[in-house]
Amino acid sequence: MKRILIATIACLGFLAGGAFAAKHMAGEQPAMDAKAAEDLAAKSKCTMCHAADQKKMGPSMKDLAAKHKDDKDAAGKLSAALAAGGGKHPKVSASEADLKTIVQWMLSH
Numbered sequence: 001m002k003r004i005l006i007a008t009i010a011c012l013g014f015l016a017g018g019a020f021a022a023k024h025m026a027g028e029q030p031a032m033d034a035k036a037a038e039d040l041a042a043k044s045k046c047t048m049c050h051a052a053d054q055k056k057m058g059p060s061m062k063d064l065a066a067k068h069k070d071d072k073d074a075a076g077k078l079s080a081a082l083a084a085g086g087g088k089h090p091k092v093s094a095s096e097a098d099l100k101t102i103v104q105w106m107l108s109h
């Protein structure tokens with residue numbers, strides 16, 4: 001009986017792990033609507049200069065994600081800086097809320 005119980009628990013753990021891995025591999029971000037963010041990025045022309053995993057005029061989204069991975073509030077700070085403009089980044093025209101959605105999505109790569 002005890003062995004069956006242990007086997008059942010191990011099996012459940014495996015299933016949960018598998019579901020998580022599958023979700024992660026599909027690039028699903030439950031907290032965010034990735035498709036909507038992607039559309040927003042295209043509409044705001046961010047994707048002209050930023051690609052998922054290849055450097056264009058701007059750094060790739062994977063590079064951005066790696067660079068800012070230790071900063072929990074990176075999306076907030078970066079979108080505020082983009083909205084304010086005046087830095088070395090080319091001028092963007094999108095609301096700060098939209099920028100935050102896009103940057104969060106970029107950093108999820």
Ligand code: HEC
Nearest residue numbers: 044045046048049057058059078088089090092094102103
């Ligand atoms: C004309 C090309 C161009 C467009 C369009 C563009 N970017 Fe960039 N982006 C760059 C370049 C070049 C850099 C690197 C210089 C820098 O860090 O500011 C960069 C850097 C960034 C960074 C990293 C800043 C940092 O400090 O690590 C973020 C985040 C970013 N862009 C977001 C966006 C978003 C969001 C949009 C769309 C609203 C956008 N970019 C549109 C060229 C562009």
